[in-house]
Amino acid sequence: MDRLVTVALALVALVWVGPYLWMVATSFKSLDELVRAPAWPIPSRFRLDAYREVFSALPVWRYTLNSIVMATLIGVLQAALALPAGYALAKLEFTGKRVAFVLVMACLIIPPQVTFVPVFTMLGPLGLVNTMTALVVPFAVSAFGTFLVRQAMLSVPNELIEAARLDGAGELTIIYRVLAPLVRPTLAAMFLFSFVYHYSDYFWPLMMTTDDHIRTLPVAVALLREQGTGVRWHIVMAGNVVLTMPVLVLFIVAQRRILRAVTARALS
Amino acid sequence: MSLRPTRTFHPYAMLAPTLAVLALFCLVPLGVAFHKSFFAWDLLTEPEPVGFGNYRALLASGELGELIVRTLAYSVVVVSASLTLGLALAVALNREGRFYAFVRSAVFSAYVVSWVAVALLWLWLLDPQAGLIARVSKGLGLTPVDWLGNPRVVLFTLAGVTVWKITGYAMVIFLAGLQDVPRSVLEAAALDGAGPWQRFRYIVWPLLRPTATFVATTSLILSFQAFDIVRVMTQGGPVRSSTIFVYAIYEQVFVNMRVGRASALTVVFFVLLLGLTGLQWWLWRKSADSRVAT
């Protein structure tokens, strides 16, 4: 029984790891080799031609930089804006608090897939399509992140804040210097999740960019599947390796944190 | 409980950026979509009011009904398969050891990798001539299936790829849920002669049910939003057989340049999501109640 389970699990691992290996193997092959014997997994020799082609056909660094800048800005802004909002919602007394909270929660159920058409028609005439602003600002606030930070702040004792106020600390100091370190795990989880999500995002950059200088990596790699004259799969797979590897490496390095980020979203 | 703000305007200032962004990119767009759904507009010429024309056209052509059925079929397959598989894997992998950790990471890694990468990868694996799957099934003497070319199969192919991508998520959440199952109870049950199935059925499952509800409803809502995989792998074809909701909206606005029609679809889509979220709450409340009751 136990052996059977082990064999089954090994098979499961193969089903998940196999495709990656196939992707990497394909990227080292030549077109000729693909046409002749596509099922043979090991390339006859390791060619870097496909990678050379990817790097010469695409400004890969530019796209990668765009993706990283976009994902980082979004992550930082989400954390930075969630802190004061979460603090106000968790700790302060004011009229309209309920309404504000309901507003935030309402946006939880409205994904970008619902808003992209109107947002596109709104941003278009403002000349914002093809700018980093159009890629970042719509995601500068995460309703869920705000909620998470609020939850985390609820467990901070009021005395701490009162003591800080007595020390003469302003509200911003309290938020960013006193409370932020206390809710750091939440912030880290938020940032990681958002970074991984937006780094890989295809939907929004596809709609909001037409220009080379602002294009992000996933959009560019999807374009590698040029049509008309037979797909050159070794090149597409090389592009795919370039797109995937940073995330897989990040995943291996920060696996525990990413897992916490994912489960935090679930269990709150 | 709450503190008094040092200045009255403070809480408002703290919330202002958050609420401004949410209003601008969440609530206002909803209104805009609703308004635009009563116009015919191709982005280039002046919008023309058409009343309920867009909705009527969607209903009359049968497009809307087909769209909902297709999206639901895709979602049901995705949710039930990833849930079952994720649960099975979580139970099987809920133990120490490097091998188990490796399998866990392998399965979960697909959740982290981008949709585009997964779609391109599977497009190549499923290539009818040169793809690995076709080669292997030919080697095994099986009749090759036209995974992406057969209108009756393609939606399930996309669902299958989605399951590959998100099962890791279900598994991880179930693994977290399993940490709440007290080991001592399981051990006691085992001593009393309960087999693995009985232990699962009577101890583990009742405790996991709220988790299952959560996983099911979130992946349902998530699968309703699927787009990248359709755009990269099939562009909704063949014969619209894989055109699901978000892709249909995209197609209307960017390919057909029918902003009004797209807006009408958006409104319907939002109502559907609202319904699903309501269902989520209801199920969640129910499973929470039953948990208290047992």
Add this chain to the structure above:
Amino acid sequence: MSRERGPSRRVFALGLGALFASACDRPARPAGEVAFWFSYGGNNRKVLLELVSRFHREQSAVRVVPTFQGDYFEGLVKLRTGLFVGAVPTITHVVGEVVPYLARAGVLERLEGVGDAVLSDLEPALAQFGTFEGAEDEPLVALPFNRSTPIAFFNRTIFRELGLSPPTTWDELRAVASRASLVGEEARWGFECPVDWWFWTALVGQAGGRLVEDGRITLGGEPGARALELWQAMVHDDRTMRSPPGRDFNAWEASNGDFLAGRAAMIWTSTAFVRYLEENASFPVGAAPLPGDVRRAVPTGGTFFVMPKGLPAPEREAGLAFLRWMMQPQQASEWARRTGYMPVSQAGRRELEATGFFREHPNFKVAVDQLSVAQRWPWAPELFRVQREAVQPRLEAAVSERLDVRKVLAEARLVAEAG
């Protein structure tokens, strides 16, 4: 108090600063720069980019910056998006069927500025006025770039072994396809053709029909139905034709692939693939004109250069300079020679004839000769919608599920008329 440094105000300010800095990040187009959006992959992309670099070597006043925007339809999406948001290229190229729509929307610049010398040298049947009928009074907004007609490619080895020659009528097409088909282990299709608007239009013309008659969208009427029935018969009765899977160019790609792999003895595709097919086939490739039914007829295809309206004058001039250069005989013939598209310049075509290129590469000549039976497209703004929304999405199902073609076309007509 602060035991640990959290994300501080400075980080926040930095983030916002970077954001606003990047908000102004759209670089203004420098003087003499031409943003050129294009839609080619593979070999054609390479040829185009090499032409652009030669343009740069020959002069330094104008710099062309090419950006790949996906296939024609994706590129068109980007263009229309760009027109809406005011982020347009200097030049792009669009499929012929969409030119009337864009012209009617008033978003295209007039291109007479390219000069009479160029305009009078253009192959009339490939230029705007020869491609469309009823456009005599319209302004010139499109210059031909990569123009094609559908042609048949056949596997010479198979045809020689079976003693077949390319079909010239529909009946012959069916006979040849069934002779060339093989069932069993090494299955082979006698005929393969994407079930696509373009080839359907060819069949409609051959059956004697027109898409628009007297300003009414008829979709060919009876000939339109007969065109579909031919496909249905070949797919379902004869079982000699494969309709390749995939949407738009995915299907074209699939048929090219089947042909190259020897899984299809004959395909219909664009003349654009002559070079690609010849270079990648392990057998001699033959090209032939399409057959006729009650008459011979083919549509033209491919794309036209267009320029969005309202660009600053210097940018417009720079764009025209590049277009002028591309239309010149030398470039036109090089483009044709290296891709398989037709030379848009008459002098360029004569050059190819004079240097013996067509003699050595008869396959390249087929499309040019076929121009004599090319039919003009109606100058109808709704043409593109008719194609993309009314007809194209219905063809595939009509053939694969053998639907009642008259009902399908009636439905398509309804959609087309509804606008």
